[in-house]
Amino acid sequence: MSRGNGIGWRALGLVLGLFSAASAAEVVAVVSAKSAVTALTKNQVADIFLGRASRFPDGEQALPVDQAEGSTAREEFYSTYAGRSPSQVKAHWAKIIFTGRGRPPEEVANGAELKKLLDRNIHAIGYIERSSADSALRVVRVE
Amino acid sequence: MRHHPILLVALALAIAIASATSASAARADEPEPRIFLFSGFGTLGATHSSESMADFTSSSLKPNGAGFTHGWSVGVDSVLGVQVTGNFTPQLSAVVQVVLEQQYNNSYAPAVEWANIKYQFTPEFSVRAGRIALPVFLVSDYRKVGYANPWVRPPVEVYGLLPVGESDGVDASYRLHTGELTHTLQGMYGRNDVKLPGDTGTAKARGLWGISYTAEYGAATLHASYFHGDLTLDSFNPLFDGFRQFGPAGIAIADKYDANAKLFTFLGVGAMYDPGRWFVMAEWGATDSNSAIGNRSAWYVSGGYRLDSFTPYFSYAQTRADSNRSDPGLDISQLPPYLVGPAAALNAGLNAILGGLPVQKTLSIGARWDVVKNVDLKVQFDRARLGSDSPGTLVNIQPGFRRGGSFNVVSATIDFVF
Numbered sequence: 001m002s003r004g005n006g007i008g009w010r011a012l013g014l015v016l017g018l019f020s021a022a023s024a025a026e027v028v029a030v031v032s033a034k035s036a037v038t039a040l041t042k043n044q045v046a047d048i049f050l051g052r053a054s055r056f057p058d059g060e061q062a063l064p065v066d067q068a069e070g071s072t073a074r075e076e077f078y079s080t081y082a083g084r085s086p087s088q089v090k091a092h093w094a095k096i097i098f099t100g101r102g103r104p105p106e107e108v109a110n111g112a113e114l115k116k117l118l119d120r121n122i123h124a125i126g127y128i129e130r131s132s133a134d135s136a137l138r139v140v141r142v143e
Numbered sequence: 144m145r146h147h148p149i150l151l152v153a154l155a156l157a158i159a160i161a162s163a164t165s166a167s168a169a170r171a172d173e174p175e176p177r178i179f180l181f182s183g184f185g186t187l188g189a190t191h192s193s194e195s196m197a198d199f200t201s202s203s204l205k206p207n208g209a210g211f212t213h214g215w216s217v218g219v220d221s222v223l224g225v226q227v228t229g230n231f232t233p234q235l236s237a238v239v240q241v242v243l244e245q246q247y248n249n250s251y252a253p254a255v256e257w258a259n260i261k262y263q264f265t266p267e268f269s270v271r272a273g274r275i276a277l278p279v280f281l282v283s284d285y286r287k288v289g290y291a292n293p294w295v296r297p298p299v300e301v302y303g304l305l306p307v308g309e310s311d312g313v314d315a316s317y318r319l320h321t322g323e324l325t326h327t328l329q330g331m332y333g334r335n336d337v338k339l340p341g342d343t344g345t346a347k348a349r350g351l352w353g354i355s356y357t358a359e360y361g362a363a364t365l366h367a368s369y370f371h372g373d374l375t376l377d378s379f380n381p382l383f384d385g386f387r388q389f390g391p392a393g394i395a396i397a398d399k400y401d402a403n404a405k406l407f408t409f410l411g412v413g414a415m416y417d418p419g420r421w422f423v424m425a426e427w428g429a430t431d432s433n434s435a436i437g438n439r440s441a442w443y444v445s446g447g448y449r450l451d452s453f454t455p456y457f458s459y460a461q462t463r464a465d466s467n468r469s470d471p472g473l474d475i476s477q478l479p480p481y482l483v484g485p486a487a488a489l490n491a492g493l494n495a496i497l498g499g500l501p502v503q504k505t506l507s508i509g510a511r512w513d514v515v516k517n518v519d520l521k522v523q524f525d526r527a528r529l530g531s532d533s534p535g536t537l538v539n540i541q542p543g544f545r546r547g548g549s550f551n552v553v554s555a556t557i558d559f560v561f
Contacts, residue, residue, distance in 0.1 A: 044323060
């Protein structure tokens with residue numbers, strides 16, 4: 001009886017695992033292929049997007065670019081890199097905006113717009129579903 | 144008249160919800176950042192207190208609140224703030240924030256919360272001039288933005304130590320990275336005039352300087368601050384002028400307790416850990432006034448757990464007096480009969496101030512529900528116990544109020560940003 005339950009729970013865990021993997025495609029941080037940035041830590045990526053850091057570790061200026069509010073890529077990115085829900089990210093920026101200490105990242109409508117922007121600006125950093133990344137972009141290795 | 148501002152808050156809330164539910168326009172077409180950014184925040188709240196012989200409120204700068212004056216008060220937590228930020232060049236920007244809330248005189252007149260010009264010399268170093276936020280506590284800068292805070296209001300025991308949020312002057316901020324640690328060091332110099340409720344005049348802070356240090360590492364934040372200034376409370380003058388008529392003994396009392404450019408210091412430390420699913424935070428602060436408003440210290444711990452869009456939380460806070468809450472005053476037995484009455488009145492006046500020092504402990508539990516992306520709803524229950532013979536943080540104390548008791552507060556708020 002107890003053994004049967006154990007297997008049942010494991011099967012349920014497997015099903016839930018597959019479900020969450022299917023619903024959330026992997027989102028990766030990307031920069032222009034011409035950028036010198038190759039690897040960052042999760043905290044460094046989060047610091048740039050949450051307004052705590054304005055430069056890459058090598059000293060170059062960092063320009064974070066968000067995808068549209070409500071997009072899957074954006075929700076997945078902040079959940080993975082900063083452990084924050086859309087409401088928590090909104091609350092984070094409310095703290096900064098209403099003290100005049102900064103402003104949230106510029107926004108692009110979708111992944112295609114992001115690619116165009118990264119092609120123009122070597123300081124920019126964005127995020128995209130791994131399957132959409134191509135040779136014009138460099139996927140930032142996360143350490 | 145009093146209800147118009149609340150209607151305004153409700154209107155702003157409607158706009159906020161409308162903007163949240165409408166599809167956001169594509170912004171790729173505007174590669175150039177706009178020069179002026181308009182944004183706002185607000186809270187619509189209702190608060191009830193079980194203590195009917197005094198008022199519970201969120202700040203000692205408010206004249207009344209829930210309990211005696213109102214069964215359910217909207218003034219305790221309701222606020223509307225609008226802000227315009229101007230980004231003129233990548234270096235030069237300006238911000239003006241106007242806030243509507245219950246004022247010292249019970250009006251809802253708009254007040255300029257901050258208005259300053261910032262010059263960003265490098266991405267790490269900036270200087271501001273004008274009316275600037277005082278970074279006293281962890282959430283001081285945004286304590287009025289309910290949406291950015293976990294609670295209905297920051298713990299009154301701690302945030303009431305220094306109820307002032309701004310100063311007119313200059314500040315400089317420097318940010319430094321060591322590894323993955325971000326350090327922010329801020330230094331400020333300025334002055335402030337704060338109008339007090341109940342015909343008690345103005346509190347004037349002069350030569351106010353302070354430093355604040357913040358360290359951030361991933362989900363962890365550490366904050367420490369120190370402020371130092373000369374504080375004058377004109378409303379104390381008649382009392383202590385009276386004491387000075389009583390020779391050396393009276394002068395000694397007046398010099399000890401008056402507030403004429405007396406050194407006022409504040410020291411605070413706080414820490415927060417917020418990995419996303421849950422958060423914990425704690426703060427401690429202490430003030431030293433060299434006057435009858437005494438020396439005080441306070442702390443709180445708070446935490447919450449996020450279950451999807453629902454966040455139950457708790458906080459426990461306490462404040463105490465670190466200086467005497469009474470004084471024998473003038474020795475009446477040594478005085479000629481015609482001076483006994485006036486001397487006793489002065490002693491009573493002094494002890495009324497000293498005895499008003501808040502001693503209070505509050506346990507709060509509540510929950511936040513994120514309704515749509517820029518609107519949340521909160522309910523909170525507070526159980527407060529007053530220190531023996533203290534009115535705690537209550538205001539508008541009525542004859543018949545029993546000191547040293549306990550009371551409950553129930554609050555519900557809608558917070559929004561737009």
